[in-house]
Amino acid sequence: MFKRLAEAGAAVALTVDGKPVRAVSGDTVAAALLAAGIDHCRTTPVTGAPRAPYCLMGICFDCLVTIDGVGSRQACLVPVSEGMKVETQQGKREAGR
């Protein structure tokens, strides 16, 4: 859905659900997911529908993912860092895990 205009920053290695993803410093986790073509980051607790980042400014909470073991973080507000482990969330919110 998105491509990079320029690769300004240094490469940052993440894993998303265990698979390696290459991000760039300056990315938020949500931006890294979009640039990597990962098409959803969670499924809803009510009907299990897939969701992807919608607002990218911290208000919709559709970008919730688990980051380094902490559930329900807003991927659009968290900058990537080397070795970060991102997991998509299925169904039930995993807040405060």
Added chain:
Amino acid sequence: MNAVDLASSYDLIVIGGGPAGLAAASLAARAGVSTVLFDENPGVGGQIYRGITSTPVTNRLILGEDYWAGEALANEAEASGAVVVNGATVWSLDPERVVGVSIAGKARLIEARRVIIATGSQERPFPIPGWTLPGVMTAGAAQTVLKAQGLLPDGRTVMAGTGPLMWLLAAQILRAGGKIEAILDTTPRRNFLRASPHLPDFVLSPYFAKGLALLREVKAKVPVRRVSSVAAVGDGKLREVVSDRGRMPADLLLLHQGVVPNVNLALAAGTAHAWNERQLCFQPVLDDHFESSVPGIAVAGDGAGIAGGTAAAERGRIAAIAAVRALKPAAAVPDPQSVRQRLRREEMGRAFLDWLHRPADSFRQPEGDTLACRCEEVTARQVRETADMGCEGPNQMKAFLRCGMGPCQGRLCGLTITELIAAQRKTTPAEVGYYRLRPPVKPITLAELASLPISEAERKAVER
């Protein structure tokens, strides 16, 4: 700056680092007022100047000179002596001006003699069929990753909606070498009638020439169609966009129908709000100095009512001058009259834009299975039927249907629920009111709460 390094109190806490917050914090700090600014984003700039200190988009033509004007504000704040903390989410503010803030997983409660809320705006909810499908996002979202990360829409991109920001983003995408299949313009034709009395002011305002140039730039490259319905269709992700003018395959649909004040924090702090019929949103009730109904708490910038980024900075300055005068009457401040004059110039032309781009009822008051509340997946039909059964307000609706109970705390459904109830019960949004909001206005984990240092007094109260 980490949570533990913060002082336990400041003269002034500014919440939000967009133009309003940056201008307010700089002015106050330069006048010698101890000032801290919190913003939850990794960098300053707010929405208009997102990524201003770090954007990888170095070709200045792409984002345009109005974007780069933010550099001066960011530099001014940096040099002012204000403590600017990014990655700092404010989750509570009470009427005694105690601010709850989380930084890197650690929470603190910090006191202030004055608070300026400068949390800005958000895009108005755009509840159409399929708006929760992956592949559908707001125009602002695409603009945010363009500014901050240099990401450009790839694949078949369609835009739908109304308002100056949609055209600005279209131009930025095109200048960056991107492609837009079509723009579905949802501006109701009859809006022009209501807007036309304000045309003379608009023609004299700074928006006029810029707006025309943008339209021309975009229309030269992108087919534009007037539509009166839009739906996103797909199974698990967007496949096509359907309007009353036909269907088109699409990978990305960018929606936008204007911006509205981000009211959650101001409401949770107990400030009075009122319905703005022209802009179709709630906004805080403020005096001439942007002071709210709660003493010592001001709201500046687009959070005070939409007026745009340059006006936001001037409003921040006015609020900061009032704060400095209250805290340090002897300190030198800029002449408020000249600030007000600039503000008036910026606010000119707004009425025309507001009336012209006022979204149609059908795009604000959905029907049938269209989701009104994204988080709890509550449909428009459920809301309408519950209103028909006698439910009079959003708080009761929340108890019946759980709408507004999800993590977004009503940010993406609040206006829709209010308007749906008003429509069903044949009354006004002002009568219906908005969700009652309480802190925390952003989710905070148990671990963060547990990290709150307990004061001497609190410890004495529980220790025997």
